Amino acid sequence: MFRVMLYSQWKWSRLIVLMGSVAGFALPLVSVHGAARADSSPLQAPELLHAVQSWGVLYPVLAATLGLLVAIASWTPDHRGRHVYALVLPVPRWRYVLLRFGAGALLLAAPITAVLLGALLATMSAAIPAGLQGYPVALAVRFALAVLVAFAVFFAVSAGTARTAGIVLALIGGVILVQVIANVARVDLDLVGKLQLVVLNWPGPLAIFTGRWMLIDV
Amino acid sequence: MCRKRWVLLVLGLSCARGLTGQDLPRLQARADSLAREWRHATAVADAIDSLERARVFVGHDTIRVGALTIVTNASPLPLREAAARVWPLIDSVYGDDARQLEERPYVIVPVDPDTSVERPPWHNGTEIPWDQDVTSLTLLLLSTVPIAPADTALQGWLGGPVRPLIHADLERADVYVRLVTAPSEASRRCLIGDIGACRDALDLFVRGDRVARWYPSARERRSLLKTFTPYYFDRGVQQPMLRACAEGSDSACTELLRSLPPGALPRPLSYDARATLLSDALRLGGRAAYHRLVASAGLPIADRLAAAGGMAIDSLLARWRAEILAARPVPVSLPPRGIWIALGWTILFAFCGLRSSRWRVS
Numbered sequence: 001m002f003r004v005m006l007y008s009q010w011k012w013s014r015l016i017v018l019m020g021s022v023a024g025f026a027l028p029l030v031s032v033h034g035a036a037r038a039d040s041s042p043l044q045a046p047e048l049l050h051a052v053q054s055w056g057v058l059y060p061v062l063a064a065t066l067g068l069l070v071a072i073a074s075w076t077p078d079h080r081g082r083h084v085y086a087l088v089l090p091v092p093r094w095r096y097v098l099l100r101f102g103a104g105a106l107l108l109a110a111p112i113t114a115v116l117l118g119a120l121l122a123t124m125s126a127a128i129p130a131g132l133q134g135y136p137v138a139l140a141v142r143f144a145l146a147v148l149v150a151f152a153v154f155f156a157v158s159a160g161t162a163r164t165a166g167i168v169l170a171l172i173g174g175v176i177l178v179q180v181i182a183n184v185a186r187v188d189l190d191l192v193g194k195l196q197l198v199v200l201n202w203p204g205p206l207a208i209f210t211g212r213w214m215l216i217d218v
Numbered sequence: 219m220c221r222k223r224w225v226l227l228v229l230g231l232s233c234a235r236g237l238t239g240q241d242l243p244r245l246q247a248r249a250d251s252l253a254r255e256w257r258h259a260t261a262v263a264d265a266i267d268s269l270e271r272a273r274v275f276v277g278h279d280t281i282r283v284g285a286l287t288i289v290t291n292a293s294p295l296p297l298r299e300a301a302a303r304v305w306p307l308i309d310s311v312y313g314d315d316a317r318q319l320e321e322r323p324y325v326i327v328p329v330d331p332d333t334s335v336e337r338p339p340w341h342n343g344t345e346i347p348w349d350q351d352v353t354s355l356t357l358l359l360l361s362t363v364p365i366a367p368a369d370t371a372l373q374g375w376l377g378g379p380v381r382p383l384i385h386a387d388l389e390r391a392d393v394y395v396r397l398v399t400a401p402s403e404a405s406r407r408c409l410i411g412d413i414g415a416c417r418d419a420l421d422l423f424v425r426g427d428r429v430a431r432w433y434p435s436a437r438e439r440r441s442l443l444k445t446f447t448p449y450y451f452d453r454g455v456q457q458p459m460l461r462a463c464a465e466g467s468d469s470a471c472t473e474l475l476r477s478l479p480p481g482a483l484p485r486p487l488s489y490d491a492r493a494t495l496l497s498d499a500l501r502l503g504g505r506a507a508y509h510r511l512v513a514s515a516g517l518p519i520a521d522r523l524a525a526a527g528g529m530a531i532d533s534l535l536a537r538w539r540a541e542i543l544a545a546r547p548v549p550v551s552l553p554p555r556g557i558w559i560a561l562g563w564t565i566l567f568a569f570c571g572l573r574s575s576r577w578r579v580s
Contacts, residue, residue: 097571129398129406138549142552145564153567158571202553203555211552218395
């Protein structure tokens with residue numbers, strides 16, 4: 001059954017997976033292109049670090065985009081068919097959702113592998129100056145975790161009802177409203193800042209996306 | 219009529235001469251009076267200062283940790299805790315010379331953190347809001363050690379006063395990054411292991427052209443002018459030379475860099491690099507190291523560091539380099555438990571998906 005589910009999800013999201021894989025393979029290569037050639041110049045190290053850091057911003061963006069699109073693609077046909085197909089299957093719902101999740105996560109292995117291969121190729125082909133080192137495996141592991149977290153978040157949102165989404169949005173809106181009222185009333189309350197710290201700092205759920213994504217570093 | 223005019227003229231001239239003759243003594247008298255007033259005002263000001271100093275030192279708390287002395291008045295400031303943290307660091311840098319602090323106390327005036335409250339009009343010392351915590355107090359005490367300042371040659375080389383390293387590991391890590399990324403061949407050769415290059419990068423050579431030692435290649439010189447000093451030269455007669463340099467003339471770049479005043483040429487390494495080297499010398503040289511360093515004023519800095527450290531300068535540089543390499547910063551900003559935390563969030567969100575109510579019959 002998993003194979004059937006994987007095949008159907010592959011059909012729905014193959015364009016996303018293929019494009020994501022191409023982007024993931026190209027990103028590490030592009031980030032070292034031009035800055036690391038055999039005719040190494042005296043200013044290469046700062047230029048290389050600057051280029052790698054600038055392009056590094058795109059890794060979390062790509063991870064979040066892939067997670068979002070594959071999660072949406074996993075559920076769109078079910079939503080469109082009003083879940084009739086799923087309801088006629090002789091499986092409990094938890095198992096059906098688990099199969100969907102597993103198939104989506106497996107499909108995401110392709111862009112993750114592409115990032116790993118691209119990063120390995122980039123670090124091998126670049127003339128890395130003394131004092132700097134390539135971290136292709138660490139970068140690929142981090143990318144994999146970011147893709148999985150993004151996929152899980154959007155998968156849960158997508159699997160939920162409009163009511164659930166409404167509750168989540170109402171909670172976020174409530175926090176913003178309280179913050180605005182506190183600012184107007186000049187009350188010393190930084191709810192948004194604290195929430196941001198909780199979400200974006202370790203061990204927050206989105207902390208994996210923050211920080212420097214460096215293929216080559218000191 | 220004409221005779222009258224002549225008489226008036228003669229009288230006028232004589233009066234004028236008389237006035238001039240009277241002005242000098244009068245001005246002299248005024249100047250003397252002013253000097254008297256000045257001396258009097260100075261005496262009054264000195265008296266006020268001495269009374270204030272006496273007021274500060276009498277009837278106030280004196281905190282002593284080792285030789286470190288803090289004169290202050292009663293407040294919630296955690297000065298004793300801060301002093302206990304600071305003293306070992308000060309002692310490790312200044313060694314026996316830290317005893318000076320018995321005679322050179324910190325004078326701290328705790329003030330109300332509410333800026334609308336009126337401050338005491340007369341006082342000697344550093345005003346600190348009494349709500350400061352131990353960490354910020356520690357940093358403040360470390361950055362204002364009231365020890366006799368080192369000679370100007372040492373401070374000029376260092377690029378600031380001699381002070382204990384506050385976050386030694388972080389500062390060494392910064393030096394590592396600077397060694398890797400500085401646009402200077404000297405710093406990169408130092409990183410690879412060329413101790414002579416370390417001496418160049420740390421500005422420890424006595425003779426020689428700094429431009430050639432620090433920035434030997436044409437590209438480095440051009441980049442330096444583009445990055446650090448473009449506005450300095452972008453006027454007057456040097457403007458065409460700057461343009462020629464930007465277009466690729468190395469002789470123009472070199473000439474412009476050599477025309478910079480002494481000390482204005484950007485050094486390859488920062489204050490932290492020299493401060494860590496000095497810190498190593500003082501640590502390795504024992505308790506008398508700082509005294510030897512200060513006592514050897516007049517000698518080249520390399521010789522002074524060697525004297526302080528009690529070893530040859532190349533050995534000292536080799537040890538410094540090894541410590542900098544050991545302090546290489548952690549490159550990937552994923553904490554050790556980051557993998558498990560991210561997997562945990564993935565499982566949690568997947569579980570949220572399993573608990574969806576979409577199939578529930580309402």
